[in-house]
Amino acid sequence: MMADSGSNEEVAVIGNTDITSTETESNIINTMVERGTALLRKMEINKHGQLKLFQVGGAPAAPDTLWRRYSEFELLRTFLLVTYPYIIIPPLPEKRAEFQWHKLAADNLDPDFVERRRVGLENFLLRVASHPVLSNDKLYFLFLTEEKGWREAVLETGFQDKVDSRLKSLSAMFRVKNPDKRFTAMKQYSDELNTVISQLLRVRARVADRLYGVYKVHGNYGRVFSEWSAIEKEMGDGLQSAGHHMDTYAAQIDDILEEEEHYADQLKEYLFYTDAVRSVCKKHELIQYELEMAAQELISKKQQREELATGTVRVFSLKGMTSKLFGTESQEQRESRLAALEQSIQEGEETLKEKNTECKEFVQMAWQDIERFKEQKDKDLREALISYAIMQISTCKKGIQVWSNAKDCFNKM
Amino acid sequence: MSVGAPRALASSGQKPITEILHPLSAAEEPLSVTVGGDKQEVALTNGTPVETSSPASTSSLFNRLQLDDDLEADVRDPYADSTEMRDLFVTVDDPKKHVSTMETYITYRVSTKTSRVEFDLPEYCVRRRYQDFDWLRIKLEDSQPTHLIPPLPEKFVMKGVVDRFSEEFVETRMKALDKFLKRVADHPVLSFNPHLTAFLTVKDLNKRQGLALLSKVGESVKHVAGGYKLRARPAEFCAMGEYLDTFNQKLGTIDRIAQRILKEQSEYLTELREYGGVYSSWVGSEEELRRPLEGVAGCVTTSCGALEDLGDNMSLDFLPVLREYVLYLESIKNVLRKRDQSQAEYEGRLEAAILRKQEDRTPMPLEVEKCQDKVECFNADLKADWERWQSNKRHDFKQLLTGMADRNINSYEKSQAAWESLITLLQDKQTEDKTSETN
Numbered sequence: 001m002m003a004d005s006g007s008n009e010e011v012a013v014i015g016n017t018d019i020t021s022t023e024t025e026s027n028i029i030n031t032m033v034e035r036g037t038a039l040l041r042k043m044e045i046n047k048h049g050q051l052k053l054f055q056v057g058g059a060p061a062a063p064d065t066l067w068r069r070y071s072e073f074e075l076l077r078t079f080l081l082v083t084y085p086y087i088i089i090p091p092l093p094e095k096r097a098e099f100q101w102h103k104l105a106a107d108n109l110d111p112d113f114v115e116r117r118r119v120g121l122e123n124f125l126l127r128v129a130s131h132p133v134l135s136n137d138k139l140y141f142l143f144l145t146e147e148k149g150w151r152e153a154v155l156e157t158g159f160q161d162k163v164d165s166r167l168k169s170l171s172a173m174f175r176v177k178n179p180d181k182r183f184t185a186m187k188q189y190s191d192e193l194n195t196v197i198s199q200l201l202r203v204r205a206r207v208a209d210r211l212y213g214v215y216k217v218h219g220n221y222g223r224v225f226s227e228w229s230a231i232e233k234e235m236g237d238g239l240q241s242a243g244h245h246m247d248t249y250a251a252q253i254d255d256i257l258e259e260e261e262h263y264a265d266q267l268k269e270y271l272f273y274t275d276a277v278r279s280v281c282k283k284h285e286l287i288q289y290e291l292e293m294a295a296q297e298l299i300s301k302k303q304q305r306e307e308l309a310t311g312t313v314r315v316f317s318l319k320g321m322t323s324k325l326f327g328t329e330s331q332e333q334r335e336s337r338l339a340a341l342e343q344s345i346q347e348g349e350e351t352l353k354e355k356n357t358e359c360k361e362f363v364q365m366a367w368q369d370i371e372r373f374k375e376q377k378d379k380d381l382r383e384a385l386i387s388y389a390i391m392q393i394s395t396c397k398k399g400i401q402v403w404s405n406a407k408d409c410f411n412k413m
Numbered sequence: 414m415s416v417g418a419p420r421a422l423a424s425s426g427q428k429p430i431t432e433i434l435h436p437l438s439a440a441e442e443p444l445s446v447t448v449g450g451d452k453q454e455v456a457l458t459n460g461t462p463v464e465t466s467s468p469a470s471t472s473s474l475f476n477r478l479q480l481d482d483d484l485e486a487d488v489r490d491p492y493a494d495s496t497e498m499r500d501l502f503v504t505v506d507d508p509k510k511h512v513s514t515m516e517t518y519i520t521y522r523v524s525t526k527t528s529r530v531e532f533d534l535p536e537y538c539v540r541r542r543y544q545d546f547d548w549l550r551i552k553l554e555d556s557q558p559t560h561l562i563p564p565l566p567e568k569f570v571m572k573g574v575v576d577r578f579s580e581e582f583v584e585t586r587m588k589a590l591d592k593f594l595k596r597v598a599d600h601p602v603l604s605f606n607p608h609l610t611a612f613l614t615v616k617d618l619n620k621r622q623g624l625a626l627l628s629k630v631g632e633s634v635k636h637v638a639g640g641y642k643l644r645a646r647p648a649e650f651c652a653m654g655e656y657l658d659t660f661n662q663k664l665g666t667i668d669r670i671a672q673r674i675l676k677e678q679s680e681y682l683t684e685l686r687e688y689g690g691v692y693s694s695w696v697g698s699e700e701e702l703r704r705p706l707e708g709v710a711g712c713v714t715t716s717c718g719a720l721e722d723l724g725d726n727m728s729l730d731f732l733p734v735l736r737e738y739v740l741y742l743e744s745i746k747n748v749l750r751k752r753d754q755s756q757a758e759y760e761g762r763l764e765a766a767i768l769r770k771q772e773d774r775t776p777m778p779l780e781v782e783k784c785q786d787k788v789e790c791f792n793a794d795l796k797a798d799w800e801r802w803q804s805n806k807r808h809d810f811k812q813l814l815t816g817m818a819d820r821n822i823n824s825y826e827k828s829q830a831a832w833e834s835l836i837t838l839l840q841d842k843q844t845e846d847k848t849s850e851t852n
Contacts, residue, residue, distance in 0.1 A: 189698060192698040193698060196691065196694060196695045196698065199691050199694075200688075200691045200692070200695070203684060203687050203688045203691055204688060206684045207681065207684045207685055207688050209684075210677065210680050210681035210684050210685075211681055213677040213680070213681070214674065214677045214678050214681050217670065217673050217674050217677055218674065220666075220670045220673075221667070221670055224663055224666045224667055224670065227663060227666075228660070228663040228667075231656055231659050231660060231663075234807060235807055235810070235811075238811075242814070378701040378702055381702055381705075382701070382702060382705050382839070385702075385705040385706070385708075385709055385839075386705070386836060386839055386840075388709065389708075389709065389712065389832045389835050389836050389839075390832075390836065392712070392716075392828070392829075392832045393829055393832045393833055393836070396825040396826070396828050396829035396832070397825075397829065399821065399822075399825040400822050400825045400826065400829070403818045403821045403822045403825070404818070404822060406814075406818050407815050407818035407819065407822070410811055410814040410815045410818060411811065411815055413807060413810065413811045413814070
């Protein structure tokens with residue numbers, strides 16, 4: 001690992017802190033090392049708004065750097081979403097700035113926003129790199145190594161066909177007869193998490209706004225103390241220097257709030273994650289539903305066969321009714337219909353078996369990923385909260401320092 | 414109140430006597446304003462006696478004091494006086510509500526301890542209401558027009574806006590009254606004024622002075638010496654006037670800033686409370702994250718409490734003192750005007766006398782000489798008082814501002830402690846988990 005990695009990691013996860021501990025370091029880089037994916041990305045923005053990737057190590061004969069735009073990241077993600085519907089795909093950073101407190105620009109070209117987005121994109125790639133399943137995806141590898149032919153390669157997979165069906169599954173309204181309780185619970189949790197994080201981000205932005213006001217008004221003391229010191233003899237020096245400290249205090253808020261943005265970004269990542277969780281749960285629902293439908297159809301076909309064979313009508317069918325009305329059919333017709341039904345039933349049983357397997361596999365892989373996700377979430381959010389506490393301590397210390405300095409000046413008045 | 418009980422002396426001036434350091438002593442302590450001692454409960458209904466801070470007995474303290482009749486205005490540091498020459502101690506405390514058929518009002522206990530011969534007894538205790546303080550101030554202004562009389566807290570409060578009987582209002586007012594009386598008692602001339610003596614000693618001030626219907630006459634109306642115009646104001650008095658004007662402006666600005674900060678902090682507090690609430694509500698969906706989330710919610714709550722205290726303190730201790738000084742400046746400006754008037758009168762009479770002298774060679778009339786004396790006394794008194802006032806002002810503002818700094822530091826310290834203990838808690842848990850994992 002290059003020495004650079006440390007600083008990039010800090011930016012993505014923790015921020016500047018006084019307390020350093022190996023436990024609080026993100027495990028993403030470590031995981032990557034473990035899995036032997038020695039790819040390190042450092043990104044830069046060039047004037048065309050494209051993102052530059054630096055790649056160190058990795059595949060031989062790979063170029064050192066290649067360029068990727070935001071839209072290519074989106075393409076990669078969509079591909080992954082469709083190809084691995086049972087995996088909670090890591091989210092991309094927001095396209096437009098949301099939940100901003102008023103001083104922060106909502107402008108997409110603002111350098112701070114662009115930088116934070118860069119960090120978010122890097123984070124996305126690192127998440128994928130450290131995922132036990134996704135990290136093995138060939139197209140992900142090509143994303144990092146093949147600048148030119150990558151887009152074509154993605155399109156060649158024909159994943160677009162699946163895109164439509166996925167969209168359908170997400171928006172469809174269907175009722176599952178026997179929902180899997182675990183998935184229902186997970187979907188509910190994900191919705192709750194989404195709600196609470198949105199709320200938190202909104203209120204946090206208002207808190208930031210207000211705190212900004214408090215600090216900045218103190219700057220006015222600086223000016224008035226300075227003016228006042230002009231008419232004083234012994235008190236003058238003390239007042240003047242105290243005034244400077246008030247200016248320092250007012251300036252502190254800018255850094256404080258900038259640091260807090262990292263915390264907000266960590267929360268946002270999980271806010272966006274909830275969408276991915278929801279989509280896995282919905283996909284599961286769809287599969288379950290299709291399974292139920294297949295089973296239902298098979299039962300109905302079998303019943304039809306029975307009726308046909310025994311001549312009793314238990315289930316309404318149009319054929320049955322018309323034959324009642326217009327006279328029974330000949331033995332030949334009957335036998336051909338039976339044969340067709342048998343065929344259909346066989347196909348139906350095949351389908352049912354497939355659906356069953358599909359469902360079982362999906363459940364197994366999805367649940368595995370959900371468990372992995374839950375652990376990751378607990379760890380990451382816990383670290384985020386700790387780093388938030390560290391930020392608060394730092395803010396307090398800075399405040400105490402400046403007021404103590406001001407107090408010393410007052411004492412010299 | 415029993416007078417003979419061996420109790421600690423109530424303090425006059427800024428500190429109890431046992432805490433006042435000799436100016437030449439090495440250690441330096443931050444000075445603190447006490448109202449008859451340390452923190453006290455403001456009791457409106459039962460008048461619990463106030464704890465005074467120093468435990469020294471009356472007699473031993475008396476022994477340390479010089480009984481000094483030196484009345485000259487001492488232009489040195491006022492606290493040099495206190496260790497050697499102070500012999501009059503006054504305190505205002507113990508507010509009580511009085512309800513009568515006609516009105517409801519608050520009285521305060523005014524305690525006096527003194528070794529001066531002007532007083533019959535060494536200790537006194539009387540109850541006074543704001544009206545009585547107002548009477549005293551008017552009398553002092555009338556009888557000592559050449560001196561700077563300390564201000565009283567504002568007289569009128571809008572009945573709908575401020576609750577005159579709320580604890581905060583009464584406490585703030587009482588502190589201001591205490592300060593007023595202490596400043597008067599500290600003054601080398603004012604403290605010997607017979608009206609002060611009456612105020613401190615007479616049981617029933619109303620009856621004796623018949624002041625019930627006395628209304629405060631506009632100060633500018635008195636001492637108008639019939640239209641004399643001032644020729645040349647001495648430079649130092651000009652400087653005083655300019656200083657007062659600028660200082661007044663700056664105080665006004667500081668007041669506005671402080672109020673703005675209070676407003677912003679209050680709005681911040683509202684949002685912060687809601688913010689903490691969201692963390693609390695999140696706890697319900699989580700298992701592993703319960704502890705950290707509850708912890709964060711707790712720390713935010715603690716920070717809210719600290720901030721609230723900060724705001725309350727600033728309202729109670731900082732703003733009233735600023736406003737008091739604005740009133741002080743007004744009253745000083747009035748004295749400057751009176752001085753101008755008396756100089757104008759003298760100059761007017763002098764001019765007239767000179768003209769007459771030229772005509773009929775009469776000697777300088779007595780009134781002119783009297784006027785000259787008056788002006789010279791006035792100038793001397795004013796200069797001395799001004800120096801004393803500047804010195805007091807410096808001390809007062811040093812205290813005020815260091816107090817403000819202290820409160821802010823305090824608020825941050827409380828918050829920091831809460832967050833630090835959360836980190837400790839969470840990191841302990843982390844090491845706990847790790848060791849159990851490896852086991």
